[in-house]
Amino acid sequence: MHSPGNTPATAAGSATVRSALLELLGDVDALATRFVAQVREVVPYSDGAVEVDRLQSDAVDTYERVFRRLVDLPVPERLVEASRELGRTRAHLDVPLAAVTAGTRLHFRIVWEVLAERLAPEGLAAAVTLPVQVWQAVEEHSTDVQVGYHEAATALAYARERDRHRIVDTFLESDGRDGTLLSGAAAVLGMDVEADVVCAVVPAGVAVPGVGRRTGLHVHPWRGGAVLLATEDSALRDVVCGVGPLARGLARVPRAVRVAEAVAAVLPSGATGPVRPPDVALALAARALGPLRADVAGDVLSQVLALPAPERDRLLETFDVYCATGSVAATAERSFCHRNTVLNRLRRLGECTGLDVTVPAQNAVLLLAVTAWRAGPPDAGRAQSEASAARRWAATAS
Known part of the structure; x- marks a missing residue:
């Protein structure tokens, strides 16, 4: 009392x-x-x-x-x-x-x-x-x-915010075809169902300070990171994130977010802003190989991976520069070596892989294999990949 x-x-x-x-x-x-x-x-x-x-x-x-x-x-x-x-x-x-x-x-x-x-x-x-x-x-x-x-x-x-999060979660996990779910998500997001939406994903561990205060941008916590839904590209300025294709209407947002999530999973280490699918097309292709990634990399690069590490690294570094420039002379200049040295390394790479790096179709195969190897297998580290590739090559050679 x-x-x-x-x-x-x-x-x-x-x-x-x-x-x-x-x-x-x-x-x-x-x-x-x-x-x-x-x-x-x-x-x-x-x-x-x-x-x-x-x-x-x-x-x-x-x-x-x-x-x-x-x-x-x-x-x-x-x-x-x-x-x-x-x-x-x-x-x-x-x-x-x-x-x-x-x-x-x-x-x-x-x-x-x-x-x-x-x-x-x-x-x-x-x-x-x-x-x-x-x-x-x-x-x-x-x-x-x-x-x-x-x-x-x-x-x-708290309960209403939790319900709002649940509606958006369910919407993002859907195929976008449920009309009731679509209208609920539109209400929560404050967007018209016919609106064009820029969809992006920030991966876990990447900070986005102050981004939630930007006009026209909805930030939704997602799998340790965040989904960003914007009405304008400018809302993503300087945000390190993966960006999906423009969603023409909210019904296309879930698919665009899945693409953005795939891009976010292969963001380059030096990214300073939004990254779109064309920027990481090879990495996406390598990731799409899934459990076959190690097999593709091993089959193409088995002899390269069996080389002593210094030689292997020199060959792959030269290949990287050549792919970036498309020119033997430019590769020699950037690598601080003679153009004949570049030609010899590319020839050696061709001998080990059976692929001619000057032929676009064959170069694409080698690029995919190198990217897949660098990404590593889904459930193992690079060391295991190298070891298994070397064992397969040794077995074939014998």
């Missing part, structure tokens, strides 16, 4: 005031009815946001608490909890906090009105501390109402 402090009757020593307060304590139903009539003139109570019976029962508890406080009687814990439950209930009914506060403070006016009706002007004037005490009693109730309201509002906000 709450301990009372000084009351008007005690402080002013007026038996008349105390008698009036006790009478009102016994007449809380009538006071509650008076309160309901007045509060129902306030929006949203005037729109029926709270049922009349609920308003009446809550007001009865409120006046019992207020008048117990005023006549120096203990306030039972049930009445304190009733004030908090009132706040929780209003939050669940989506009554704005400002309207709740206005309603609770209306009690002060009603209490003062009925005291003025029951006490002679000189008796009311003699109780000089009465207005303060009435205000304190109502304010204690109001404070507990706000505590309950904030408790419920916080829980509701």
Whole structure:
């Protein structure tokens, strides 16, 4: 129970005031009815946001608490909890906090009105501390109402955000064809179902500070990283992420996100901004090989991988530069060696792989194999890949 402090009757020593307060304590139903009539003139109570019976029962508890406080009687814990439950209930009914506060403070006016009706002007004037005490009693109730309201509002906000996340999660996992799911996702994302959407994925471990504050960008936590849905390419400026094809309508977003996720899985280590499929086409192709990745790399590069590491690295580095430039002379210049050295290394690479790097179709096969080897097998490290490739080559050679 709450301990009372000084009351008007005690402080002013007026038996008349105390008698009036006790009478009102016994007449809380009538006071509650008076309160309901007045509060129902306030929006949203005037729109029926709270049922009349609920308003009446809550007001009865409120006046019992207020008048117990005023006549120096203990306030039972049930009445304190009733004030908090009132706040929780209003939050669940989506009554704005400002309207709740206005309603609770209306009690002060009603209490003062009925005291003025029951006490002679000189008796009311003699109780000089009465207005303060009435205000304190109502304010204690109001404070507990706000505590309950904030408790419920916080829980509701969390639950609603969780539901919003669940809707978007389910939508992204879908094929985009479910009309109900599509409209739900459109509502959560604040996008039109026919809107063009730029879809991107930030992989786990990549920081995107401040990106959530950008206009026209929705950030959704996703598998340790985040899905970014934007209305303009500019919203992704300087964000290291994989970008899918433009989704022409929300129904195409799930597929675009899957493409973006695949791109994000093979982001270059030096990426400083958005990366699109053409930027990492080889890496995507190698990743698409799945469990065949090690086999393709091993079959094409088995003899190369069996070479001493220094020689192997020189051959592959020369190949990288040649693919980037398309020119033997440029490769020689970038590699700080004679053009004949470049030709010899490319010839040696051809001998080991059976592929002519100057023939585009054969060069593409070798590029894919090198990319697949560097990516490593899905469930093993590079060392295991090299070892297995070398064993296969040794078995073939023998």
